[in-house]
Amino acid sequence: MLNTFVVHVENKPGVLTRVASLFRRRAFNIDSLTVGRTEKPEVSRMTIVVDADRDQAARVEANLYKLVNVLLVENITGKASICRDLAIIKISAKHNERSDILEIINVFRARVVDFAVDSLTIEITGGEEKVDRLLEVLRPYGILEMVRTGIVAMRRGTKGDEIAAATAAVTSGSRANGAATVAADDNVSYSV
Amino acid sequence: MKKTGAQILWECLEQQGVTTVFGYPGGAILPAYDALKHSNIHHVLVRHEQGATHMADGYARASGRVGVAIATSGPGATNMVTGMATAMLDSSPMVCITGQVGSKLIGSDAFQETDITGVTLPVTKHNYLVTHASEIAQVISEAFYVARSGRPGPVLVDITKDAQQSTCEFDGKPIEPQLPGYRPDLAPTQEEYKQALELIKNAKRPMILAGHGIILSGAMDEVRTFAEKTNIPVGLTLLGLGAFPASHPLSLGMMGMHGEAWLNTTIQEADLLIAFGMRFDDRVTGNLKTYAPNAKKIHIEIDRAEINKNVKVDVALVGDLKAVLRELLPNLKPQEHREWLAYIDRLKGDSAVRDIQNLPDNGHLYAAHVINDLWHETRDGDAVIVTDVGQHQMWEAQYYKHERPRTLITSGGLGTMGFALPAAIGVKAARPEADVWVVVGDGGFQMTMCELATMVQENLKVNIAIINNGYLGMIRQWQEFFYEKNYEASPILSPNFVKLADAFGIRSVAVTQRSEVVPTVKMAHEHKGPVLIDFQVDKEDAVYPMVAAGAGLHEMIRRPNPLLETATDA
Numbered sequence: 001m002l003n004t005f006v007v008h009v010e011n012k013p014g015v016l017t018r019v020a021s022l023f024r025r026r027a028f029n030i031d032s033l034t035v036g037r038t039e040k041p042e043v044s045r046m047t048i049v050v051d052a053d054r055d056q057a058a059r060v061e062a063n064l065y066k067l068v069n070v071l072l073v074e075n076i077t078g079k080a081s082i083c084r085d086l087a088i089i090k091i092s093a094k095h096n097e098r099s100d101i102l103e104i105i106n107v108f109r110a111r112v113v114d115f116a117v118d119s120l121t122i123e124i125t126g127g128e129e130k131v132d133r134l135l136e137v138l139r140p141y142g143i144l145e146m147v148r149t150g151i152v153a154m155r156r157g158t159k160g161d162e163i164a165a166a167t168a169a170v171t172s173g174s175r176a177n178g179a180a181t182v183a184a185d186d187n188v189s190y191s192v
Numbered sequence: 193m194k195k196t197g198a199q200i201l202w203e204c205l206e207q208q209g210v211t212t213v214f215g216y217p218g219g220a221i222l223p224a225y226d227a228l229k230h231s232n233i234h235h236v237l238v239r240h241e242q243g244a245t246h247m248a249d250g251y252a253r254a255s256g257r258v259g260v261a262i263a264t265s266g267p268g269a270t271n272m273v274t275g276m277a278t279a280m281l282d283s284s285p286m287v288c289i290t291g292q293v294g295s296k297l298i299g300s301d302a303f304q305e306t307d308i309t310g311v312t313l314p315v316t317k318h319n320y321l322v323t324h325a326s327e328i329a330q331v332i333s334e335a336f337y338v339a340r341s342g343r344p345g346p347v348l349v350d351i352t353k354d355a356q357q358s359t360c361e362f363d364g365k366p367i368e369p370q371l372p373g374y375r376p377d378l379a380p381t382q383e384e385y386k387q388a389l390e391l392i393k394n395a396k397r398p399m400i401l402a403g404h405g406i407i408l409s410g411a412m413d414e415v416r417t418f419a420e421k422t423n424i425p426v427g428l429t430l431l432g433l434g435a436f437p438a439s440h441p442l443s444l445g446m447m448g449m450h451g452e453a454w455l456n457t458t459i460q461e462a463d464l465l466i467a468f469g470m471r472f473d474d475r476v477t478g479n480l481k482t483y484a485p486n487a488k489k490i491h492i493e494i495d496r497a498e499i500n501k502n503v504k505v506d507v508a509l510v511g512d513l514k515a516v517l518r519e520l521l522p523n524l525k526p527q528e529h530r531e532w533l534a535y536i537d538r539l540k541g542d543s544a545v546r547d548i549q550n551l552p553d554n555g556h557l558y559a560a561h562v563i564n565d566l567w568h569e570t571r572d573g574d575a576v577i578v579t580d581v582g583q584h585q586m587w588e589a590q591y592y593k594h595e596r597p598r599t600l601i602t603s604g605g606l607g608t609m610g611f612a613l614p615a616a617i618g619v620k621a622a623r624p625e626a627d628v629w630v631v632v633g634d635g636g637f638q639m640t641m642c643e644l645a646t647m648v649q650e651n652l653k654v655n656i657a658i659i660n661n662g663y664l665g666m667i668r669q670w671q672e673f674f675y676e677k678n679y680e681a682s683p684i685l686s687p688n689f690v691k692l693a694d695a696f697g698i699r700s701v702a703v704t705q706r707s708e709v710v711p712t713v714k715m716a717h718e719h720k721g722p723v724l725i726d727f728q729v730d731k732e733d734a735v736y737p738m739v740a741a742g743a744g745l746h747e748m749i750r751r752p753n754p755l756l757e758t759a760t761d762a
Contacts, residue, residue, distance in 0.1 A: 009373070010372070014309070014321075021313045058500065059497060062495075062497035065375070065496070065497075066317075066497055067373075068318045068371055068373060069373055071372060071373040072373075166373070167372075169372035
């Protein structure tokens with residue numbers, strides 16, 4: 001069963017490696033992982049989709065909390081939330097197929113972002129299922145290239161106190177930004 | 193006031209209460225060594241960086257304080273990996289400091305450059321790469337806090353050479369860790385406490401499984417009160433030995449692969465297991481499918497990632513063991529469990545008959561005899577036994593009766609051969625008044641025997657008992673039991689250990705008869721310097737009982753019962 005975790009982490013070098021390494025080390029199966037900035041520059045946010053049963057999901061959460069840089073883990077599986085996947089799809093579109101394809105795109109509320117002699121590039125945002133369905137419908141025309149971001153997700157409703165509390169304490173200490181650059185120092189030798 | 197990163201490093205270590213570090217210098221860490229002259233910290237020069245980590249680990253396990261190891265970049269750092277993994281699996285608080293090439297050279301494959309934070313990611317609790325002098329104070333304060341709090345573990349701090357050399361303002365004031373996501377202080381809910389108490393109240397055949405967490409949490413008194421109030425018998429894990437007195441009537445000894453037969457049987461027949469700071473390791477449970485099939489399980493554990501990892505439990509109390517037990521104790525109802533305890537007593541009888549201590553003397557010297565006699569001779573003193581990994585380790589666990597915590601130091605989770613001698617040096621450095629004994633096999637000893645020189649240079653009195661059987665004994669035992677006695681690569685040649693010790697200026701003697709064991713141990717005790725004893729024991733003895741890897745805990749291979757054998761012969 002697919003579980004969706006929203007993981008709030010300190011925005012520091014190497015945090016993505018720590019999370020990825022944890023999943024590899026514990027043999028948890030990642031379906032998708034996205035990471036990006038948030039409203040606070042010191043906090044990054046990951047959306048991780050994992051194939052796991054209930055017990056495994058609990059262990060994923062517990063193990064994530066063992067990482068010192070992890071601030072908050074939300075398992076939003078089955079909870080009211082917005083989950084969005086973005087795909088860019090390049091399809092072969094011969095002259096006589098274009099209008100059919102454009103109609104499909106319309107129905108799915110996707111957008112054309114590039115138009116070439118014998119291909120179309122479209123962009124779609126939506127739940128994973130919606131993107132899957134569009135791909136299914138477009139496949140007969142010939143998909144030349146495709147890329148998906150994996151889902152990003154957010155709980156519905158007002159921002160939970162939990163998130164505010166977990167991220168409040170994070171400050172952009174001098175360390176987060178690598179401190180002030182040290183001026184070249186004659187006493188310093190860089191080689192060993 | 194402006195100070196160099198190296199000066200700040202030592203000052204911060206002093207602030208953390210560090211008095212001794214174990215290390216080995218090299219190019220990338222030389223600025224730190226240069227600044228050591230301003231510090232009161234004592235540096236122990238090891239012979240191999242792996243030794244430094246085991247020493248820091250032994251220091252931590254013996255004292256409860258954070259052990260510190262230090263090395264240079266590249267090979268110095270990679271040599272520490274085994275020691276970090278050992279400390280990680282046994283939850284030992286340790287800070288490893290490594291030099292790193294200059295920050296401008298990182299990623300260039302410079303001389304002695306290794307991505308040690310990348311390498312150690314899975315074997316440290318946390319790690320840091322420090323590239324500026326101004327970060328050192330903050331990072332050291334966090335590293336020590338992370339290493340010792342919650343479930344303890346090793347933390348690596350990798351400091352570039354220029355961060356050690358460059359200067360920044362440092363006022364010497366202690367710095368608070370800034371770890372907003374790190375919450376080591378979890379506590380169970382009232383509802384969970386209630387559920388646990390209900391299970392305890394209704395159990396007819398309950399058992400306590402006592403682990404290393406008791407020692408780390410300092411909950412020995414609470415565990416004892418718990419057991420005595422409820423009359424629930426206590427089985428211990430290897431790392432739990434000493435957490436509950438072996439002489440206590442409720443103590444059932446060690447459980448698991450080479451655990452006591454009566455205890456393994458008891459666990460399989462119990463209707464409630466109460467786990468105190470242990471993690472249901474495969475060496476403890478055997479086959480999970482048949483493990484304690486009729487038992488409800490309560491798991492009291494500080495690391496919530498351990499809950500339901502190996503064994504599915506009915507109630508989990510996640511928190512510091514001592515705090516959790518203090519909450520439980522006032523609400524416990526006194527219980528008797530007479531029938532259950534009487535049943536367990538009957539199970540013990542069968543084992544006594546098979547015990548090698550009770551077999552007639554056949555002129556052979558057995559490891560079990562050596563351990564038993566060593567225990568007799570040292571038990572009244574302040575003895576700490578440091579063992580290596582293998583047969584001798586299991587015999588020690590079976591025959592040395594540990595009454596107090598931190599009197600057995602051993603590599604449990606990782607099973608690191610070569611651990612004993614360096615760890616014992618760390619133990620002695622932490623507790624100079626203690627009577628420290630290394631119990632080690634002829635195989636494991638040869639892995640790290642270079643540290644004899646460290647011991648002598650540091651003027652430390654550690655006595656060494658080599659259990660010498662000419663084999664990698666546990667390998668030979670597995671080959672005997674499971675590989676049709678194909679003794680491939682298990683016979684091992686050793687140097688003349690007496691002459692070897694002599695070369696280091698260590699008094700040494702070989703023992704081949706049981707009658708010589710006690711006088712030799714007495715001599716070692718009285719001699720001022722370290723003594724190495726080469727106990728040449730029976731070559732092909734096996735550790736019994738044994739639960740084969742993957743077998744059920746009740747499916748034990750037992751030492752043949754001599755009475756039954758005699759009956760068959762007749």
